[in-house]
Amino acid sequence: MGERRTQDPQIMWTDLVSEERKRLLTAVGDDLRGIEVLRFAIQQAVAELAGLGGMVHLGSPGYGGGLRLAVTSGLPPAFTRVWERIDGNGPLAPARAFRDGGFVRVPMAKLTGEMPEDGATASRRPDRAAAGSWSWPVGTAMAAVPLLGPGGPIGTLSIVTISPHEPSAGQRAFLDTLGRWTGERLNRSTAPPPGPALPEPEQPTDAHPQQDPQEVGTWDWNIWTGDVIWNDAMLTLLGLGPGTFDGRIETWMGTIHPEDLPWVLSDIDEAIRTGRMHSTEYRVCRPDGTSGWVRVRGRPEFDENGEPAHMVGTLWNVTKTHDVLETVMEPQTRNAERASVARASHIRQLTRALAEAVAVRDVVDAAADHILPLFGASGLILAFLEGDRLRPVGFTGYPTEVIEQVTQMPASWGLPITGVLREHSPIFISSLEECIESYPMTADLPVVGDKQAWAFLPLIASGRPVGSCVVSFTDPRQFTGEERNLLTTLSGLVAQAMERARLYDREHTRAQELQRGLLPRELPDLPAVTAAARYLPAGKDMEVGGDWYDVIPLSADRVAIVIGDVMGHGVTEAATMGRLRTAVRTLADLELPPDELLTHLNDVVSDLGDDFYATCLYLVYDATTRSCVLTRAGHPPPAVVHPDGSVHFPDADPNSPLGAATPPFDTVRMELPEGSLLVLYTDGLVESATLDIDQGMAHLARTLSSTVSGALCGHEDHATTPDATRLHCAECLESLCDTLVTTLLPVRQGTADDAALLVVRTHALPKDDMATWPLPEHPKAAGEAREHVRTQLSAWHLDDLSMTTELLASELVGNVVRHAKGPIHLRLLRSNVLTCEVSDGSLTTPRIRRAADTDEGGRGLQLVSAIAHRWGTRFTDSGKCIWTEQPLVCPSPALLPEQSGLDLYDLLDDE
Template identity: 55%
Template structure:
């Protein structure tokens, strides 16, 4: 037994009841003789005296006493500074003492520490991948992807620069930089305007499908000497160029750079390659999203009116504000439609939801409104037809709509709404108020009939129509948004009336703070400025908008009495002759003698038809604006039809003559009867009024 102990690689000690060493094998002597107070032997020393050369000596004594008291083995790891190794002292109680085994565990500790570091790196790698995955899952657009990578990849690696480029296959495989972060403005301008060289790190990683790590500026310039200017302009010292591969094909490249020299180890390089796969998938998804969004917005822009008409009875300006970048397009729309006899229709609506389907539905509704408006339907009847159309499109489609018709001959406006927010009337004094309407439910689920409201709109007033996206945000309910809209209107009109705002800049007069006639039929700069003021006040940042928003501001303007003339005609064949005489006299007063002959023929045919096929009362009205309107009304609802007359027919050519002499013509119906109207273009030299 003693021979075996003498040849043990591990140290072995026996300690008596007083904690003195009475036996030490050679391995223990070597360890404790150097560590102890006496250089010749450890025998005779107290155990903790002999172990003074080991750290945690005080704790060793306590462990020994604990083992002796409990009778159970114990142990402790201690470090020996003289050789830097760690040793494990196993304490085993024996009768009248204790045995101590001393094992060198330095290699085991090294392996354990390395395993711990490996586990820690794995945890870190998993955490980084998880964090980037979460961030990229919420990245809808390409710019969202760039921001997520900059936030989640650069800091953990100590990187300071990021560029992401995508392949443009339609342009001979050129790479377009879609994001650059952490670079001087001069470098950013350079990479965004200049194409990526055919021989470059990006081109190489795309061709090879493998990453490229460049540790120094000298190495970069040695590999790509023609890019020295770009390298110096970047201000970076080391780079990692990563291919972005999605669905097995390269779609772009990512560059991560460092402001100081940096050599990435194998684990970091492996991690970057794993992250590049996540970036590629997110980038491809974002590109598809951006393409779909761009197509939808292009469709929407094509469906909205490019320019609003400036009409004798009304001028208008409008704004369409898409929601934030992360939201698909919606179905908000607006329009200004000229009707017969100088009347004007204002329409604004909102298809609920977002996406191509909603944008397409908006286009269909706008087309339907234009078609129904041409039929001269009353606002409530028009909404009935729209409600049927939306109901037929699908159970999940709904839309709000507000339709108004302004008549400049009497300055009255008729409104009807289906689930839409009420418009605002700003009277000539500058006071703004919401018009009280019966909104009914949205189109598709509304319950006709729709209620109409008639309101006198004196000259100098403004009408403000809008969709709920202008008033409502994620933190602002509808009621508060409407209050803010009214307050913004009051403030804007006060600013205009002060002479310090748009009125002072454009020279446009105001009346009690409300912009008045700007003196022509072209675009109205004040209404444009008012639209900008309102949108800036309610949606100062695109990110504030949670829904698309549309705004339509209109300035109605009534016809002057001197531009209108009307007469009641007898219900007999002589009415046509009397009408011709009245026409000649009125057109002479208006200095429109060139139109007398044609107008006499038109009026003669219309009055003759009213006498023959209609019933009284028969009225004739002339309106002078940007055209000459001739209007004959009677109490009959019989619809006039143009028919092809045979050569032997004595009649049937009257309406054909009216069509030939008019720029356009038509009929509209009211409860008391019908109105047949014609429009003739004024001579170039004629000026209304």
């Protein structure tokens, strides 16, 4: 017995959806013409295969003309430019479908490898030479079907799909039907678009006997070579200069209006195949921006083998005749024509808007702007299905409380807005009475009460329901068959756009969360600096950038300020940025000088691989000396703004970017007056495709000079209230950031780079908050240190900290006397914390070690660590400095060292 096979339910469902789509094709009226037919066909095919996008090629006139790209949707221009003209006898999927007259599917990896890369082609179109390097996910393929006219294929429809599986039988059947339907529509459109028709002359030579012969163009086209010979009148009629026509048929075809091009090419191709006269009218778009109507007649000529070799004919201007006929048309005819044109225009605009929609909000706006006026509707609701409920994502013509009530409606209620999802078919209700009779539970619902007619439409994408669409009307309405079919068809377009936009919004939200997680959520409030920052993404795309910044507090009222830019965009670059920011914070905690820190950071980037590069600027500001030390690796210099408004950029070697640099890094030291500004930025803020970085920096300097006085206003008036000063200046810096962004953003139009901006105002530590003493290299130095601490803290009214600070200073000085060398200095700093520093001339680094119970020493740093809030070591030009920090409140008794087994007073007496 043979094995019993059961068809996959998913395939059965897919085939069922395909059958529904085939029925929808019959519902499309004659409003779609020419290029709009092609756009509609692409969208239906993309929806059927859940593809990325598609394109249509038409057979260029003549047997040797190949295939010419007519329209694309959903594919990037960098990709479609490679497919503008392909060889009809070549191996590519569109060409094979055109020749074979049937369905073709080819993996993209193989397809792009077959793109031509000969020298002539590559030199003419550089992007073709790179076609083979286009990267596609595994399983991506191109499916192509021919567009069949009465005489055979007239073009091809190609879809790029990410599915690794062959289309089902139902999908294949739909694509074949779509190809025939599109070809028939194009053949049906081989007449001028809606407008007045001209009488057909019997002979081209006597069509307009009164017309000046010099205004009639004559032409001779070699069908096999594509060369065209014509008179000067052709140049005038088509608006081409004598030196601009290259004698090629492609140049002539390029003057045809894009909406007329499909049916013109189809008519020429049919005339060549059948040997009949080619006679038509179409619109031309001249290079100077003008347009008009022309009439063309051509007769094919055959060689000795009976094959078409040439086509010769005439062309003349009929724009005036069209204008005259427009004015004498009957008003009713003109009104009907205008209504038809208006409806076709709305459908074209809706199709275009949905194709260009990126986010869900864009889809809602497109539907509201084009569907409502198309039918004269007054209300629209778009809702996603989430679990057992609908979540409205956009609405118009309804109050908010109605939308909130829709949110609370379970799908199990059986209301029409949810019932369409179960039945997968629309529901049309023509009056309030019909609604209440069919759905009694809706009588008290406001979603029903203020409307009189409704079209409830399911949103079906890739064979599954994703939500509902409600189009409502203020007055009762009898829906015609054409309106029902059109609404159903448009709901399919909206569903595909909604599903695509929902995926975009979801990924975009994740990208934004990733970006926010990698950048500081807020900048620290420090006594030494006040800072504000902005991150400027390049555009709407979902890719995160590699720009970053940070403000890192160091010891002794010193602050590290850093900004960097990882070259490239994407998750990999964002992850690299996160690594570098973490590495910088770790290295900054080690109190490394800027040049040494960048040396270590260069090693980190180099270890990531040869394809990773980053720029970075790292500086350290010391509020006790108002000095600044900076180092940069391939990064633009900071703008330094002095209190008088003058702006300058430190002149220093930028070094090479991280990953390509060779240490050591050059450093710059400078002194900043109180209240100076440091403006750090990435190149995306001052550089674009139309603006080099020097011009951008000059523009930044002018903007800073003219606005900095406003940003710093009032700080002198608050000099006696430091807290109010910092708050006020923070607001000023935020305003300054907004001004810089607003001013510089228009200049950087055209850039694809992100940008980061960090504005920092520096503050000097008052001299009254600093105290320094030299100490002798003698055991008595510890006692002197305690005396200095006791006296100074009493003067600062910090007596509660005296005991712990004396102990810290005594222990640190005692360690210097025992284990290091002079000169010895003690310094106290009062800011938001109390800092106690002991510096010496030794380069040895003290470390905490675990002392045994019988050891007589080794517990000093344990004591320091137990008492101090923070402590550490940094190297100086003359040696090292050991520092401790304590909050400006009395520490809890639990923090004192009695529990460690040490006697505080015994320790002080021993010293």
